[in-house]
Structure formats: C-alpha cells, structure tokens
Amino acid sequence: MRILDMIKNDKPGVYLLASLLAVSIAVPLLNLLVPESSVFHLSTYTVTLLGKYLTYALLALAADLVWGYLGILSLGHGAFFSLGGYAMGMYLMRQIGDRGVYGDPVLPDFMVFLNWHELPWFWHGFDHFWLAALMIILVPGILAYIFGYLAFRSRVTGVYLSIITQAMTYALMLAFFRNEMGFGGNNGLTDFKDILGFNLREDSTRIGLFLASAAALAAGYIVSRYIVSSRLGLACVAIRDAESRSRFIGYRVENIKLWIFVFSAVLAGIAGALYVPQVGIINPGEFSPLNSIELIIWVAIGGRNTLYGAIIGALLVNYAKTYFTAALPEVWLYALGALFVLVTLYLPKGIVGLRNLRGARA
Secondary structure, three states, rough: OEEOOOOOOHHHHHHHHHHHHHHHHHHHHHHHHHOOOOOOOOOHHHHHHHHHHHHHHHHHHHHHHHHHOOOOOOOHHHHHHHHHHHHHHHHHHHHHHOOOOOOOOOOOHHHHHHOOOOOOOOHHOOOOHHHHHHHHHHHHHHHHHHHHHHHHHHOOHHHHHHHHHHHHHHHHHHHHHHHHOOOOOHHHHHOEEEEEEEEEHHHHHHHHHHHHHHEEEEEHHOOOOOOOHOHHHHOOOOOOOOHHHHHHHOOOHOOOOHHHHHHHHHHHHHHHHHHHHHOEEOHHHHHHHHHHHHHHHHHHHHHHOOOHHHHHHHHHHHHHHHHHHHHOOHHHHHHHHHHHHHHHHHHHOOOOOOHHHHHOOO
C-alpha cells in the first residue's frame, strides 16, 4: 500500500518512468531491427549518447536529493561520480590482458610505459566484476561517510560546506593527475576491450549498457522517491527549512544528513560506473569542480526539490550542449550561463515550475 500511495501521489514521476520504459523498448528496436538505410534507424553512436545522458540524469538525481531536500549545495558530487568511474575503469583495464599495446598479461599499458614492475596492491582483485561492483558502491560511500561525518558533526553549513566539497573534488583531481597514484595520470584509463566477456564495440553491448543505465535511473528514482515520501523525507525537509528547530525538538540532524549524503554519493558512483564503458575513458578531468558546478545548473534549470525535474534538466541541458558545441561551440558557455541566470530570476522552480505557473494563471 505504501508504494501504491507513493505512485498515486507522483503523477509526473509515473509519466517519467513510463517514458523511460517506452524509450528502453524503442531504442533497441530502432537500432537492431530497423535497416541502416531507413530514416527510422537509430545509430549506435546515438544509442551511446542517450546512454550517457541517462547516467548524467542519475547523477543529477543524486545531487537533487541532497540539495533539494536537505539544502546541502554539494559542489563535490563530481568526485563521487569519478570514483565510481575509476572503479569500473580499473575492472575494464584488467580485462584487456595481453591485448594491450605492450602485451603484458597483468600490467596495464600505462604502467608498462612508466616502468612499473608489479601491480599495485589496490589493483588486485579488479579482474573480478563482483569486486569492482562492490568498490563502485563502497569507495564513494566511504568517502562521503568520512567527509559527511566530519563536516556535519562540526555543523558546517551553507556556503562554507559548498566550498569544502569543492575543495575535496579539486584535491582529488590534483592527486589523480599524478602518475605515482597508479591511475594513469593525465591520460587516465582507456582503450577498453570488453565487459563481462562482451565486446564493447558490438552494437548489442551498447544496447545492454543503455538498458542498464535506464534501469539504474528508474531504480534510483523509485528509491529516492520512496525516501523523500517517507517520514525520513519529511525530516529532511524540516532540517532544510529549520535546522536549529529540528535539532531542538529531538531529531538527530547530523545522522539524517549523513546517511542521505552517503546514499546520494553511492548513486553518483553508480552513474560514473555506467558512464565509463559507454564513453570509453575516465581521466582526472572528470573531477574538475566545473563539472560539479555544471551539475548544479542542470538541477536548477530542471527544477530542484522534485527529483524528476533534475532528470529533465540533465537530459535537456546535455542535449543542448551536444547540439550547440557542434553547431556553435563558441556560444555554448554563454548560452548556458544566460539560461541559468534567466531561470534563477524568472523560474526559481525550474522548467517543471512552468506547469504550476500555467495552472495558477488558469
């Protein structure tokens, strides 16, 4: 009954999930069954692009969970996304084996190039998918737990917390740029061959990754909606709107913040793990604070505090980015900045707020 009530009260979410299901059915059919000569054929490149958009949507969902419902403006979610991506990248690198440029069955090419003679201890076991999947969850989750525990117990809030999260992701970016870290340095991890025994260059594998991204987004949305619709979600909103009052009436504010923050980081890590095999590379540039700032813009444009608005914002902005960076590359950043300013001034509830605005005028 609890889930049925949640669905009944979330019609936009139902429409979103229904659209996601329809796309998940249509995309494989248009790619695999429709001839390439047909105007309705969907290229593998487009499938990969759509899959990448879905991972960005899951990342935006994670950011909205903490910003929209806890009031935590995190400028470090790009770090959790990247850590999940690196965990997946390490697994994919171990799958290359002796098919690399240098033909070493154990060491990745960049380690051979840098004259490493043995595999670092933290790379051991990544030839098994189950360990990589575990690290995709644990590494972002543990970092979020440690960071959140220290920050929330110290009652750091507002812009100070935002700056600290940005400093965290910037520090990680600088660390991962170093060759001594053992993660490929500036070039990162790339030249992946297969995943779970499936060739990454096959159309069917690309379809599988697209469907996995769609399933992860749907599952992430349902779980997040369940959380924000529960008593825990109401407590989150209370903390967002009146943190001191919530603390005085008995809520364990630090614990609530901490566990929602950790869950959000895990979602971001999963998004990063799905992103890497589809784009074929992960490097320290993904840690860039600019990426985390752009993520916040997606959420703001779509509509924070709605979950589905963040997803819509991520999809629309990234589609526009793909189009304009090809057609008018010198204009895109100005257009994105102008869009963010206009939405902030005239649509504080984002694009999804247009529905409520239209209803109020009627």
